[in-house]
Amino acid sequence: MSEKVLTKRFEISGYRGTIEEYLATGGYQAIPRALKEYSPESLIDLVRRSGLRGRGGAGFPTGVKWGFVPKDPTLTKYLVCNADESEPGTFKDRDLITRDPHQLLEGIILASYAIGCRTAYIYLRGEFVAGAVIMEQAIQDAAAHGFLGNNILGSGFNLKVHLHRGAGAYICGEETALLESLEGKRGLPRLKPPFPASAGLYRLPTVVNNVETLCNLPHIVLRGAEWFSSIGSPKSTGNRIFSVSGHVRRPGNYELPMDVPMRELIFQHAGGMRGDRRLKAVIPGGSSVPVLTEQHLDTRMDFESLAKAGSMAGSGGVMVMDDSTCMVRAGEIVARFYHHESCGQCTQCREGTAWLHKTLRRIEAGRGRKVDMDLLMDICDNMKGKTICPLSDAAAMPIESYLKYFGDEFEQHIVERACPFGSGGGS
């Protein structure tokens, strides 16, 4: 049985995440330790050596990202916690925020110290109404205990943390769109470079880190880089929280080593398939990644193994579908989502997501034409790698994979002029 780290306090009966409870269970011990034993540079080095990679989706090494921030002490630097969790199938950050908010704050304080930030923001998904109340309270309590504010624990380090609520836009999970949104604008992604580390919020050096990424930091400080890198695989270190949903017996968040096999995750931890039906498809990293099938069940869930299997580890949202699922309908839902969420600034994405949705809806409704499968592939080809941000790719890649593995099913819809699963879609 692997050890739980990020979610260990979830198991304490009656734990509500107050500062008293957090302190009583070893919380906020990494702050004095870091302030006393580490310079900002050596803290960055520690995180680099731990191998920690971003848990938001891209998997970029956290210590390396921090290292890109200019060291010039006269420059204002910002840390932004990306708490805009919106990748379909992902619900780990919501749990981390509402059940142990001080663990996140402790991570934010450590990251801010490392990069020399004096004002940090938590960009919280607008729909997290309960989470906003909890986080706001946690910030006040941390300040009252001297973990935020001026001269933290007598170290001379100052930090303010502010909660900033989003308002319902998936695209704001993309870091540059998030920064635009934090500046009070529409969430339109920026061209990169420049990357946020050199020109982020208000064009000043900025690090954007995911909630789960930041939550790992207190544990790395207290237990060391070697401990952290001994968990998981050499390139995907540490634990990860997998959000498992769909046709499994026990949907939920499961914290496991990054390289847990998919079969173990689904059949052991999530309890296997409901009604003992046959597993048909698994989306292993949020709705934007290519689908996998039964033949991939022995794949491990780390970044490299999933990439080798033709998919991606993404956000850790694992959606499981049994043999009652219509893959055209699944594709229609995924396409509808990206169509709704495209910010509209790039033509390929704005038009492509609309065409994908329209075409899939037509096939699902039994009005598909013979040319539609080729048309879908053509649209996807025109969407990938041609836009400012990855939303366009995120919309195209899953659809290509559904056609690759379940092409017969699409063809059946077109030939029989009806959905063989009796769904018909439509919304």
Next chain:
Amino acid sequence: MKEETVQQILSRYAHRRSALLPLLHLCQEEAGYVTPEAIGQLGERLGLSPTQVAEVATFYDMFRLKPGGRREIWVCHNLSCSLLGAEEVVRRLEERLGVKAGETTPDGAFTLRRFECLAACEIAPVIQVGPDYYGPVRPEDIDALLERLRNG
């Protein structure tokens, strides 16, 4: 909007425009929606034209530019919820409330909305009302849920 609250929000940011989303949330909480007057006032306050405020307010799903129900019922219709019956839940709600998703009941009690993934797939199909999550919801649970929301 209390001046003190506005000042407190403005103090968090090096650039005042950053206060736009928090202030739009505040206006909506107070008036039930973002009124045309609020758009003008926020613009004056932050040095933006009404168009600049409106383009932001319309970009985000949570801001309402028209009056709606006293409570919004959000039904997630993304993949994990759909796999487990979200469409049946939407249909039952539409039937019981006598409105289509996106509409407000004639008594002004509820606005029914379809929503994209609410990040609560462990209790799919899920409904969110304000800070509260309900799930897994079955169509046969809807009557009791609506009763509870009407009394709550």
